[in-house]
Amino acid sequence: MKSSMSKIDEIGRREFIANAAKTCLGVGLMPMAGSYIHNSVNALIPGARPAKARYVIYLNMAGAMSHLDTFGPKPDCPDIQGPTKAIKTSADGVILSENLPRTAQHMHNSAVIRTCVSSQGAHEQASYLMHTSYLKRGTISHPTFGSWVAKLSGQINRTIPMNVRIGGGGNLGAGFLESKYGPLPIGNPKAGLANSKKAEYLDDQQFGNRIAMAQNMNSTFTGRFPQKKVRAYTDLYKDAVKLMKSKDLQAFDITKEPEQMHALYGDSNFGQGCLLARRLIENQVRYVEVTRGGWDTHDDNFNRVSENCADMDQALSALLMDLEIRGLLKETLVVLTSEFGRTPNINPRDGRDHWPFCFTAFMAGGAVKGGTVFGESDNTGRNVAQGKSVSPADLNATIAYALGLPLNDVQYSPSGRPFTVAHKGEPLFEVLA
């Protein structure tokens, strides 16, 4: 509860608008959603190799999930393991903690990387590194991985954004890339895309008149300053209207889902976020990040982790099952990780502190070699013992490789500095099919 990361609940309206204002050409008006879709390219950008996965659902366990009590249990070492037991999974020889009974049933479609290593041990910096593959610097704002995906792969569905972030999780955006590639923030998955519907008291005629009038009033200005930013501003309105009238807007509305679906994912914010993520993937949104906070368990670790796991496990397993029955898991990569892990030593308050030296990441989906465990920590769970260390850049490079993105494609910041999608990380071929 000490860190700001644990307070990631619904974004307030003002905050939402401020967020959008930052990322949208410096304007903070209602139709912010439009800026994410305007000026869409006419063709997809073919990747460097045929893509095994086309969509990513990135489940961000903000606050740093205890890897020992979830995906990397150490049952032979009771001193560090505490009361948490390990269970068998659907994949031979792979064990998970007892907190994840349902996810264990999907292990044959999934892979666990047990040697993730981050160089940062503070939430904000580590989260930045995890999301961008670069260290946080005062001189530049790097694009999030989702923005890279959007930039390098292109938009499939022309009427809704390519990159969506559900449930908070920081305010990182497109960085130096164009703002349209940045994540569209959705605070409360149940509310859907806020303020995107046409007001009920307006009929089509009136609405059209108002838009035409606004355009009329702007025409002198746009005529006098035919600049890119001015045009972009007009586009923003145009695309907001397009989205408003689009049938695809329903993708954001999880109330259209039947009752049993809601129940399957669980009533938690994270569960409903995953349900929304699945709806968005169904409508060909490229990259959806769903954040679940509350993992910063400096005290009372075991009770809090098992409580958190209850809805995380339910939502994750529901998501994997739901994607599978719809035939979407084949093309979707589901990744679950946090910015770092937690100490093997249990502190006097029955908690675990920050541990970036060896933690876990979970991957599932079409591009993943099912039932794989990569690497192992030493007996005390402290350091990497088997397999190479997997840095955030390596993890992102693995995802990028599965998506067929060109890992060596250089994008330049406005000051001319070169950047690549995963900061020269090396894909971990061992977990990819």
Place this chain on the structure above:
Amino acid sequence: MVWFRAGILFVLAGFCLVAWAQETFRKFTTTTGQAFTGRVLSYEGRTFYFQGKDGKLYPVPYDRLSTPDKSYLIKLVQEKKLPKGKPQTAKPPVQNGKKDDTSSQTGSDNAEKLKPPPPPKPQFRPGSFFSYIPVPLGQDPAEALAHSSTDSTPQEVGETSADAGGMPGPDEPIDFEKHLMPMIEESCLDCHGAPYVKNGRTIPPKAGLRLDSHEWIIKGNLDGAIVSPGSLDESTLYQVITLDPDDPEIMPPKGEPWDDEQISVLERWILEGAKPRPDAPSLATKSKPVESKTEPDSSVSRLDVIGKKVRPASRPQLEAAMKSGALVSPLSEKHSLVRVEFSSAAYQTTDSDLSLFSNLKNNISHLDLSKTKISDQALGTVQGYRNLVWLSLRNTQIGDRGLESLAKMEELTYINLVGTKVTDKGLESLSLIKSLEEVYLWNSKVSEKGVENLRNTLPEVKIIF
């Protein structure tokens, strides 16, 4: 005395050429009206080698000769009276005597003028693309550098000229120097030869591309390699030569395009690994691991295998297909297979939109028709996409009748029938598709029993119900 010795040498030189019937001396004229007397010994590419009265050897470009001379030479070549390649035996008189100076002044003044200027030794500034000597893969750099420093072209051609230029037998491996190089020399080297200095300026080969030796062909130019051993689709050299004759990009840009026989030599050479010599072991071992590396991931390499069989779709073709509102994109850069998806336009898409893909039907490997308004008849069109691997009909009105058309698909591995009207009867058609690996049937009208039957007929297939 001097004349006498020259005469003996001439006779000696004459004896060395007995392998081919000797042509008689005759007068040749050039397009510029100059004339000389000599006899033709052999030819190589578009250069004919003449022997003057003085016994010296004169290479003369074919194009500079007058029309009657040209037809005379063509006749000789067609009757196979002329050997190919530079005559080796005619050299001695040239190198021998100081008196050559005197003889040439009197005897062959004209012929002297026709001689092309000796190839200048170009000097390139350090760091220039051309100043690097290419070293082939798998060869010791020291050895390769020693080899190429002896300004290769004339000698190499001389060595192999005895049997150069013939067409290879059907089961004979292609010998680069013997079979391919003569053709390249004839068609390409005017523009893509070694750079030379003219009027104090360096004239580089066009597009910075040299084709005058195996190393240079493999090196390609600054845009990358032009030959990818084993793959025609990725070999730009093959692609530009096999373009449509009307295409502005075709190579060679002037003159006749390569005929089928010539193309087949190039094709075989690339497929055999683009080696400098037929049995060069170094390159053969290099190319093998690449092939085996793609084997483990079965689905992708399968796409690659299919992709290699298909001609890549051109940009206008893709753009024409996009008029339907669909996104049509190659699976990756340079891949000839394409993915077609109606995502934003799905709600307006009907059967007639599929007609726009008739030009692409062999290129389509992934087809996403989910949420469209297509009917069973559309699958009759889809049936013609014989390289279709992945088909999504999720949430459409497709029923059993439509699936009947798919029974003959040969490459289809993934079919998504979630939310369709398909019943157990449709599953019978599915059971005929032997290539299937994954079938998604959730939310359709099939029954437990129908799925059970399908599982029995296709036990290897993943069926999600």
